[in-house]
Amino acid sequence: MTTNAEISSPGREKLEENLAKVEQLTQRLLGALASHKPINSALGGPDPMLYAQAVTAYWQDWMKNPTKVFEQQVGYWGKSLQHYLEANQALAEGKLTPPDDTGPTDKRFGNPLWDSHPYFNFIKQQYLINAGAISAAVDQIEELDPTEKRRLRYFAQQITDMMAPTNFFATNPDALQKAIETEGESLVKGLENLVTDLEANNGELVVRLVDEEAFEVGGNIATAQGKVVWRNRMMELIQYSPTTETVHDIPVVIFPPWINKYYILDLKPQNSLIRHIVDQGYTLFVVSWVNADASYRDVGLEEYIEDGYLTAMRLVREICGTKQVNAVGYCIAGTTLALTLSLLKKRGDKQVKSATFFTTLTDFSDQGEFVPFLQNDFIDGIEKEIEISGILRSFIMSRTFSFLRSTDLIYTPAIRSYMMGETPPAFDLLYWNGDGANLPGKMTMQYLRGLCQRNEFAEGRFELMGETLDLRDVDVPLISIAAETDHIAAWKDCFRGVQRMGSKSKRFILSESGHIAGIVNPPSKKKYGHYLNPDLKLSADDWQAQADFHEGSWWPTWEAWLSKRSGKKVPARTPGDSDHPVLCDAPGTYVRIRANQ
Structure with a gap:
C-alpha cells in the first residue's frame, strides 16, 4: 500500500506552497470583511414593492388572459425539457459531443469549449433559455406602470447577468483551464487580488480595473505645461x-x-x-x-x-x-x-x-x-447616505455607472482578476475612471x-x-x-x-x-x-x-x-x-x- 508520504509528483511542492498562501490570504480576507461598513440598503436594490407590484401585475395577467401565461410557461418548459432530453440521448448513445445547433452566440461565451464540449454547451444553452424566459415574462406584464416596468426589466437583466455561468468557477472553462495550467497558482493570485481590493476599499468589493502603480498624475499623465x-x-x-x-x-x-x-x-x-x-x-x-x-x-x-x-x-x-x-x-x-x-x-x-x-x-x-436610479426609493437612499456622511461618496456613483454596463465593467474584470489571477491592465483611461x-x-x-x-x-x-x-x-x-x-x-x-x-x-x-x-x-x-x-x-x-x-x-x-x-x-x-x-x-x-x- 502506498502512503501519502510516498506520493511524489512534480507539482506537489508547488501545490503545498500555494495551499499555504491560501491559508494566509484567507486570514487577510476575513480581516478585510470584518472592517466592512455596509452602505444604506436602499442603494443596493429597488424597493421590495417593485417586485410585489410585478407579482400582482403578473397575477392579474394570469386571471385576465390565462392562455397567454400558460403559453409562455409551457414554451419555457418545452425548450428546457427538449434540451435535457437531447443531452441525455447523446449520452445514452455514447456521443460526448454537443448538438448540431450549439445555440446563439454571446461574447461572454468566447471560449470554443462552450460550443465544442457537451457539458459546457448544455450549461450555456440552458442559461440562455432561462434568461430568455425571464425577459419574456417581464415583457408580457401589462398591468404595470411603464416606469416601473422599465425598472423591473433593468433589475431582471441584472439578475440574469449576475447568474451567468461565466461568473462561477465550476462553470467557467477559461478559469478551470488556467488553474490546471498554473497548478493552482492562478487561484492564489486571484484570491490575492480579491483581498487587496477589499482591503483598499474598507471591505467593500470594488473591482480594480487598472494597475494603479503604472500612472502618476503630473508624471506620465496630466503633463501639459x-x-x-x-x-x-x-x-x-x-x-x-x-x-x-x-x-x-x-x-x-x-x-x-x-x-x-x-x-x-x-x-x-x-x-x-x-x-x-x-x-x-x-x-x-x-x-x-x-x-x-x-x-x-x-x-x-x-x-x-x-x-x-x-x-x-x-x-x-x-x-x-x-x-x-x-x-x-x-x-x-x-x-x-x-x-x-x-x-x-x-x-x-x-x-x-x-x-x-x-x-x-x-x-x-x-x-x-x-x-x-432616479426614482424615490434610490434617491431617498442617497439622501439618507448624505445625512450620515455629508457627501455622496465616489464609489457609490462609480458602482451605479458600472451597473449600467455590468458585464463589461464588473463581471468580466472580476473574472479576469479573481478567477484567472490576472493583473489589471495599465490603461490610462481606466486609471482616470477610478480616480x-x-x-x-x-x-x-x-x-x-x-x-x-x-x-x-x-x-x-x-x-x-x-x-x-x-x-x-x-x-x-x-x-x-x-x-x-x-x-x-x-x-x-x-x-x-x-x-x-x-x-x-x-x-x-x-x-x-x-x-x-x-x-x-x-x-x-x-x-x-x-x-x-x-x-x-x-x-x-x-x-x-x-x-x-x-x-x-x-x-x-x-x-x-x-x-x-x-x-x-x-x-x-x-x-x-x-x-x-x-x-x-x-x-x-x-x-x-x-x-x-
Whole structure:
C-alpha cells in the first residue's frame, strides 16, 4: 500500500506552497470583511414593492388572459425539457459531443469549449433559455406602470447577468483551464487580488480595473505645461503655457465635471484636448475642482456657480484684459454652465461670448438608462447616505455607472482578476475612471431632485440664487457635442435640450463612440467620425438620418467655429500676472486628492 508520504509528483511542492498562501490570504480576507461598513440598503436594490407590484401585475395577467401565461410557461418548459432530453440521448448513445445547433452566440461565451464540449454547451444553452424566459415574462406584464416596468426589466437583466455561468468557477472553462495550467497558482493570485481590493476599499468589493502603480498624475499623465494662478475653497484655476507666438484675443475656459478629475482632457500628449487647444493659438484656462469631503456638506450649486464659474470667468478676464470669455462645460459642468448662462441673462451680464457643451444634459424629461436610479426609493437612499456622511461618496456613483454596463465593467474584470489571477491592465483611461471625486450633499440633492426628477430647469422654474432659471434664457452663440453611443448622457436627450435653448445661433455635432471616446477623439487617430446637420428643428432621428457624415474627429470643426468667436490675434500670454501670481505648476494640488471610500 502506498502512503501519502510516498506520493511524489512534480507539482506537489508547488501545490503545498500555494495551499499555504491560501491559508494566509484567507486570514487577510476575513480581516478585510470584518472592517466592512455596509452602505444604506436602499442603494443596493429597488424597493421590495417593485417586485410585489410585478407579482400582482403578473397575477392579474394570469386571471385576465390565462392562455397567454400558460403559453409562455409551457414554451419555457418545452425548450428546457427538449434540451435535457437531447443531452441525455447523446449520452445514452455514447456521443460526448454537443448538438448540431450549439445555440446563439454571446461574447461572454468566447471560449470554443462552450460550443465544442457537451457539458459546457448544455450549461450555456440552458442559461440562455432561462434568461430568455425571464425577459419574456417581464415583457408580457401589462398591468404595470411603464416606469416601473422599465425598472423591473433593468433589475431582471441584472439578475440574469449576475447568474451567468461565466461568473462561477465550476462553470467557467477559461478559469478551470488556467488553474490546471498554473497548478493552482492562478487561484492564489486571484484570491490575492480579491483581498487587496477589499482591503483598499474598507471591505467593500470594488473591482480594480487598472494597475494603479503604472500612472502618476503630473508624471506620465496630466503633463501639459501650465501654472495654477488662483485657488479658493472650490477650485484651482490653471492657465496653460502658450505654444504659439500669437493667440486669439478672447480666452477659453473649460469647466470639467467634478464627478471625476479634469485630466481626462490631458491623459497623454497624443490625445490631449488641452494641448490641442493651446497649439491652435488660444489662451486656455481649466478649472480643477476640489475633491469634496464632509466639510462640504452644505455646498450647493450656488457655490459652484459663484465661487467656481463666475469667479473663474472674472479672473480669466482680468488676467487677459478682455471683456468676454468663451466657456466650455463637460457633462454635469455643462449643465451648470447652462444654469450660469441663465443667471447671467437675468442679470443682463454679457461676459460670455460663446458656450460649448460636451455631452451635456439640460432636459431630463426622459431619464434614459438612469430611470432605475432616479426614482424615490434610490434617491431617498442617497439622501439618507448624505445625512450620515455629508457627501455622496465616489464609489457609490462609480458602482451605479458600472451597473449600467455590468458585464463589461464588473463581471468580466472580476473574472479576469479573481478567477484567472490576472493583473489589471495599465490603461490610462481606466486609471482616470477610478480616480473619482465625492459630491457635496446639498449640491447632490439639488441636482437629483430639482433637475433630474422634476426637470425644473427645462420647464423654466428652477429657483437658485434669487432667480428663477430657465433653459430658454441660454441665448449666447453655442455649440453642443454629443456622442452616439453615450449611455450616461444619451445624445437624443442632449439634442432635445439644445432645441429648447433660446440662442439664435446654435450648432449640434454628433460624434461616434461614447461619453469619453466621443470627446477625447484627436484628429491624429482618424478613428471616429461625426455627423453635422444645421436643421435643429427636426426630430433627433430625422436630424441624424438627414445629417452629413464626416470622417475623423470633430475637433477641427469645433475649432473653426470657435475661431470666428475669438477675436483678433494678440501676443501670446504667459500664465498669471502681478495681481495673480503663479501658485504652483500644473496639474496643481486639488487633482491629487483621492476620494475616501
